[in-house]
Amino acid sequence: MVVAIDGPAGVGKSTIAKMIAQECNFYYLNSGSFYRAYTYLHVQEGKDPMDFPSVLQTAKHYVLTVDEGHICVDGKNIEDQLHTRDVDRYVAKVSAYPPLREFVNEQLRRISKDIDVVVEGRDITTVVFPDAELKCYFDAKPEVRAERRYKQHPEGQDYESVLREIIERDHIDRTKPVGALQVAQGALYIDTSYLTMGQVCEKVLSAIFTLKGE
Template sequence: MVVAIDGPAGVGKSSVAQWISERFGFFNLNSGAFYRAAAVKILDSGVDTLNEDAVVDAVKSAAFDIIDKRLYLDGTDVEERLRTPEVDKASSVFSSIVEIRHIINGHLRRIASTINLVAEGRDMTTVVFPDAAVKIYLDASVSVRAMRRFNQGSSSQTLGEIELSIRERDHRDRNKKEGSLLIADDAVVLDTSTLTLAQVYEKVTELIKAYL
């Protein structure tokens, strides 16, 4: 069973996905980790990173697996390598290559066919898992999302700067050539602007239990 969650930046997708994972015992699929692992493969292969064909071929040859809830690349646990600055920078570049997105999406679907999972992102309900059992689109106003991020205290930006950053991110996400942020026709839209996390969890629980 797949629970797919989409929504704009700062809306709480990661928190909700983690809660679903813990509440229902589903694997929390982080699609971004797969793009980071693909970057590890490309960097380790030594190919010319400016040669798109060579980069794509490197990813095509990679084997991705989930073992004990950890991501393995070509039989090796790479979880500890996914957050390095080098991999972070490389993954942001390579993830924009359409063919690489197709390859990674294929691996995500293969893994989803073997386990119950929750997946969150920008195109989980529309592109990656269009046949997901439960589709949720989380939303909230820009001002609310900015305030939530500001209140986390983890950013050196002012509230106004955070709001501007979110608006710019929304524009990019909604205008991507591949995997743009859209609301699936059969997704349940939850506007969390005036809801607490507990209230969001309650509504999500009802949706999942209705399917189980």
């Protein structure tokens, strides 16, 4: 079974997807980690992340694997390197390059073949797995998402800057020529603004149990 989850930054996709994966014993895939990993690896090589064809070359040079939800290169977990200022600054633009999207999508489909999986991102319900057994769209007001992100790293940027970046990121994510964030037909729409993580998880689990006839 494929459970596909899309939604904007800070809405709770990773948190809930991991909870569902653990509860149902499904594999967990975070597609944003692929875009982050390629951005990181390219910058690490001292190359220009705005030269998108060259980022694709870098991507093709490395083999990414996923170990218990963590992205690895040559077997080494690089998760800690994926949320730096540099990666945050460039990843939205890098991820808008259609050939790179196609490259990432092929890998997501290959990894997910014949297994039970929860996959989250921006275009999972629309492009990568439009026929997923369960499609979910999580939403929340930008102010709520900024507050959640700010609380994750109170030592980092102030709330106003976090909110500004969330709004900018939303704009890029929603206006991408390919793979833009949108609510897929037939998706379970959940506004998480005033729900606890447990309540969101319950809604998704209930949909999975219904599908399984449990």
